[in-house]
Amino acid sequence: MTLEYAGKTFSAPLELMNFAARHVPGALKLSLEMAWPYRREDWEFAAMVGQGLVLERAGEVIGTAMWWNYGEAYASAGMIIVTASAQGGGYGSRLFDGLLEATGGRSVLLNSTEEGLTLYKRRGFTAWGTVHQHQGLLNAVVTPNARDDVRPATVSDLAAIQVFDGRATGMPRPSMVAALADVGDVVVIDKEGRIAGYAIARRFGRGYVVGPVAAENAEGARLLILAQLATLHGQFVRIDVDAEHGLSDWLESLGLERVSHATAMVKGQRPVSDRAARMYALANQSFG
Incomplete structure (x- = not known):
């Protein structure tokens, strides 16, 4: 998104912040864009039992990354989405690096699509199984x-x-x-x-x-x-x-x-x- 002031155009700043209830509508819009069949209630439940990060620009959610804490040693991660218009700009990496930092050194589990494998392997993830x-x-x-x-x-x-x-x-x-x-x-x-x-x-x-x-x-x-x-x-x-x-x-x-x-x-x-x-x-x- 761009802003105009005094005849000049500026890019709105991009902010990485904690996922909050107000981000649910934007997150739902992202998942619908990806043809993921989440309901609003599914996002609300995921946020209630876990925590996450969003990338926001001028009030618009352009990316999400959620994680769930399982004790001092483990966490799972998912619902990692970046809007299509912003893909390829390093936003997915910024989100995911923020998520890994937030998990506090825990071992992190996730289930990856083919598209996500390269990012996760670069961050030190190894494959151990398949989910059907x-x-x-x-x-x-x-x-x-x-x-x-x-x-x-x-x-x-x-x-x-x-x-x-x-x-x-x-x-x-x-x-x-x-x-x-x-x-x-x-x-x-x-x-x-x-x-x-x-x-x-x-x-x-x-x-x-x-x-x-x-x-x-x-x-x-x-x-x-x-x-x-x-x-x-x-x-x-x-x-x-x-x-x-x-x-x-x-x-x-x-x-x-x-x-x-x-x-x-x-x-x-x-x-x-x-x-x-x-x-x-x-x-x-x-x-x-």
């Missing part, structure tokens, strides 16, 4: 397995779910899990009073997202996903799964097409699950 994005209208009638150990969660389950999530991710995420559970529907695997897995389904984007899904094995993950899908017939559903666990062909058999992939990357030390609990589907590609 599945989505579509759920036209198949899904019948959950009739098992007594899969049930809706109760408020009293939250602490055990948070512990299980920490085991599955290798990171302390109690605040994130509590926030997701507060806005979503949660099912658990209950092994005689011991939580052995959980899945959350919530409104997101064009419909619903199923994730996180954490379980002790792939069979448990499928049971939890089926329990959630059984309530979502006719809805648009998205699930982002770790490619190494082999759920993609099964999800496609249910009508949830694999539409894209992202490269899982880390700068620093990758968190490790305790192997008796694993994360099978993400809350979304930004939160992890």
